[in-house]
Amino acid sequence: MPSLTIEQILRHAYQRIDKTDAHLLLQHILVVNHAFLLTHSDQILTLEQTNHFLHWVLQRSEGVPIAYLIGQREFYDSVFKVSDAVLIPRPETELLVDLALNLTPTNRACRILDLGTGSGAIAITVAKHRALSQVIAVDVSVDAISIADWNAKNLRISNVRFVISNWFSELSNEKFDLIITNPPYIAENDPHLQQGDLRFEPKLALSADHSGMNCMSHIIQTAPQHLEKDGWLLLEHGYDQADKCKILLENGNFTNICSYPDLAGIMRVSGGQFSVSS
Numbered sequence: 001m002p003s004l005t006i007e008q009i010l011r012h013a014y015q016r017i018d019k020t021d022a023h024l025l026l027q028h029i030l031v032v033n034h035a036f037l038l039t040h041s042d043q044i045l046t047l048e049q050t051n052h053f054l055h056w057v058l059q060r061s062e063g064v065p066i067a068y069l070i071g072q073r074e075f076y077d078s079v080f081k082v083s084d085a086v087l088i089p090r091p092e093t094e095l096l097v098d099l100a101l102n103l104t105p106t107n108r109a110c111r112i113l114d115l116g117t118g119s120g121a122i123a124i125t126v127a128k129h130r131a132l133s134q135v136i137a138v139d140v141s142v143d144a145i146s147i148a149d150w151n152a153k154n155l156r157i158s159n160v161r162f163v164i165s166n167w168f169s170e171l172s173n174e175k176f177d178l179i180i181t182n183p184p185y186i187a188e189n190d191p192h193l194q195q196g197d198l199r200f201e202p203k204l205a206l207s208a209d210h211s212g213m214n215c216m217s218h219i220i221q222t223a224p225q226h227l228e229k230d231g232w233l234l235l236e237h238g239y240d241q242a243d244k245c246k247i248l249l250e251n252g253n254f255t256n257i258c259s260y261p262d263l264a265g266i267m268r269v270s271g272g273q274f275s276v277s278s
């Protein structure tokens with residue numbers, strides 16, 4: 001392999017992957033910003049840098065998500081480590097965080113539960129912005145919990161605790177002021193699972209039985225046992241699941257049921273308050 005300059009190797013990459021992706025990958029390997037690539041186009045790469053970049057270009061051309069290659073993704077106001085054991089946090093999930101923050105006062109210690117925490121993006125962000133609150137975050141995946149725990153430590157967030165649990169199974173009688181969740185909600189036969197980034201993400205994080213409603217239904221039915229009186233449940237769901245979600249919430253005796261649109265105007269989060277005393 002002859003020595004290649006930044007400009008030469010980028011030209012090679014442009015024929016195989018998106019230009020922006022090529023820049024991002026090379027910036028990550030060289031630990032430089034975009035301006036550096038432009039102003040140092042004749043810098044020669046080491047053999048190791050060259051091989052690393054060419055390997056990533058090949059993987060990216062096969063569809064591997066950028067976040068899995070560079071091992072991180074920005075969410076809200078932090079950068080989270082990710083691996084193929086966790087869902088890549090999505091911008092639309094920031095709506096769930098905003099709604100959770102609106103329901104959580106800054107001057108009082110609330111107890112918050114995040115179900116299916118994955119990388120910990122939701123739980124850690126809420127804990128970061130509500131320092132008096134205690135956040136418990138669960139996931140059934142041991143690998144996900146280990147990444148979430150790493151992210152909390154890396155971001156120095158100490159008011160969040162991670163538990164390996166099949167939804168509520170390890171929470172005995174614990175009660176919360178707010179339960180938030182972005183559960184798996186894609187139907188198992190949905191063709192989108194064979195497209196784009198979804199092909200590389202864990203099925204456990206993406207799909208659920210009963211047209212994608214299985215986990216949501218279990219969570220809505222069980223949440224009342226773990227909610228304080230007047231506590232709230234907020235769930236992220238698919239673009240066409242708001243009505244089904246609202247019916248489940250009504251059947252579960254929730255009140256103040258509402259759905260909220262994401263930035264694209266799609267109903268993305270539904271929730272309600274549990275006011276029946278237990």
Ligand SMILES: C[S@@+](CC[C@H](N)C(=O)[O-])C[C@H]1O[C@@H](n2cnc3c(N)ncnc32)[C@H](O)[C@@H]1O
Nearest residue numbers: 089116117118139140141166167182183184205
């Ligand atoms: C859609 S992902 C959400 C990840 C993360 N909260 C986010 O928004 O980026 C759903 C998560 O639920 C977890 N999960 C699936 N089944 C579960 C179960 N039975 N109990 C607990 N967590 C589960 C998956 O491992 C995955 O991390």
